[in-house]
Amino acid sequence: MKEERTKFLHLDLKGISPAVPRFREYLAYFASLGFQGIVLECDCRIPWKCWEGAGEILYTREEIALLAEYAESLNMEVIPLIQVQGHMEWVLKEEKYAFLREDGFFNDLCPSRPESAEKLFAWIDDVSELFPRAKRIHLGGDEAWHLGKCPLCREKIASDPLRRGKLGLFADHVSSLARYAKEKKGLQVLLWDDMFCRTDKELLNPLLDLFPSDTVFVHWNYSLKEEEAPLPAGLGNRTVWGASALRCGFANHFVHVLNPVGERIRNIRNWEKASCPVLHTTWGRPNNLWNPYGPWEALIPEFYAAGRGTKMWEQHPWHSFTSLLDEAMKHGEYKKLEHALALARELPFSDKWEEQSRNFFLLGIQYELLRLEAKSHLEVMRARSVLGKYGRMDPAGCEKEYAAGREKFREKISAWEKDLETFWKENCLSDFEEYRDLRKAEFFPDLLFGEKEKKES
Numbered sequence: 001m002k003e004e005r006t007k008f009l010h011l012d013l014k015g016i017s018p019a020v021p022r023f024r025e026y027l028a029y030f031a032s033l034g035f036q037g038i039v040l041e042c043d044c045r046i047p048w049k050c051w052e053g054a055g056e057i058l059y060t061r062e063e064i065a066l067l068a069e070y071a072e073s074l075n076m077e078v079i080p081l082i083q084v085q086g087h088m089e090w091v092l093k094e095e096k097y098a099f100l101r102e103d104g105f106f107n108d109l110c111p112s113r114p115e116s117a118e119k120l121f122a123w124i125d126d127v128s129e130l131f132p133r134a135k136r137i138h139l140g141g142d143e144a145w146h147l148g149k150c151p152l153c154r155e156k157i158a159s160d161p162l163r164r165g166k167l168g169l170f171a172d173h174v175s176s177l178a179r180y181a182k183e184k185k186g187l188q189v190l191l192w193d194d195m196f197c198r199t200d201k202e203l204l205n206p207l208l209d210l211f212p213s214d215t216v217f218v219h220w221n222y223s224l225k226e227e228e229a230p231l232p233a234g235l236g237n238r239t240v241w242g243a244s245a246l247r248c249g250f251a252n253h254f255v256h257v258l259n260p261v262g263e264r265i266r267n268i269r270n271w272e273k274a275s276c277p278v279l280h281t282t283w284g285r286p287n288n289l290w291n292p293y294g295p296w297e298a299l300i301p302e303f304y305a306a307g308r309g310t311k312m313w314e315q316h317p318w319h320s321f322t323s324l325l326d327e328a329m330k331h332g333e334y335k336k337l338e339h340a341l342a343l344a345r346e347l348p349f350s351d352k353w354e355e356q357s358r359n360f361f362l363l364g365i366q367y368e369l370l371r372l373e374a375k376s377h378l379e380v381m382r383a384r385s386v387l388g389k390y391g392r393m394d395p396a397g398c399e400k401e402y403a404a405g406r407e408k409f410r411e412k413i414s415a416w417e418k419d420l421e422t423f424w425k426e427n428c429l430s431d432f433e434e435y436r437d438l439r440k441a442e443f444f445p446d447l448l449f450g451e452k453e454k455k456e457s
């Protein structure tokens, strides 16, 4: 009997991504953890033929093809993922492709423009050229938030004899692409299921019937409860896979370096009871127009738990440390964070991934401490400026001391930035400037040191 593939790892390259040699090492690491396949979302990172002029290229086409080949040599299936309606920000933000926007929004592509389908068929052609051995393709299809808003789409919806509303428009568009991928390219199609989960049951079945019968609907639930059934009942006899998140949006994600670990591992654990294949997502940014999350080094505990299983993770020597760190992060208390920092310094590591992960935890905790210190300096400055108006000022005395304290703080920030840069170089990571500048903004340099934003040359 053919082995059932059950654990796929989704890699979202629009976030911070490693250079090719490091990427290869990661693939070997993922295979060693027990992942049986990679769902590769290249997004803006490679020069797609049909989207000339768009993208932030990080890999050549040849490099991506070779990485896929290498993953396959490690016995992992590679499933390319592209988006066909929502989350096409990386294309639609370009003026060149503005005409494809749904009602002017950057998030959605308008399915009613004739050029849209043409472009997407060409994209599927391009995918199958680049991944010639692929057996499946993921066509995305989640979060089409502005579906049916433009005049063309409204007109189409109004003239639909079946009165299927917005979802009819969505299903017609996406299913035509799914049929193309299946019939012309022989690819089994995967789709996120969230747009369908919002539809009432009576409408749903005829919509699902538009898709090739072996289409896989991937049900993502990043906050699956322990007592909750993992899969929705509404999709009938369709093939459904599950999806966890090793990393996804969290409170004030743009401010923090470290994401909460415990809630992600609970999510993985609650998906372990599902009998279907599970796709573990590792989002690189909330979307192309938002901040990059941390590098993959931040996710070593999550990779470990998803690959080896959460039972194994519970035996891991870092298990209690990550709980303590989550607690410290949640409350943002200086003392607790200092304690976490001391513990992180002592963490044992059994391979280079854990070593780098520990280094990233150190940077992340130090950053949280610096953020708190920045806030405290800022509070003092505000209070002093009000008090100055009431004559409570001694420029030669305490004001000088406060200024000296801030100067010392500036030195600490510089040292931290240097360490961050060293880490980035050591791990061959992308997007350093963007990541650093976002962090720097949290130290209020313009307010604390009177710095105006400088353009990097």
Ligand SMILES: [Zn+2]
Pocket (backbone or CB within 6 Å): 102, 103, 109, 110, 111, 112, 113, 148, 149, 150, 151, 152, 153, 154
């Ligand atoms: Zn439209």
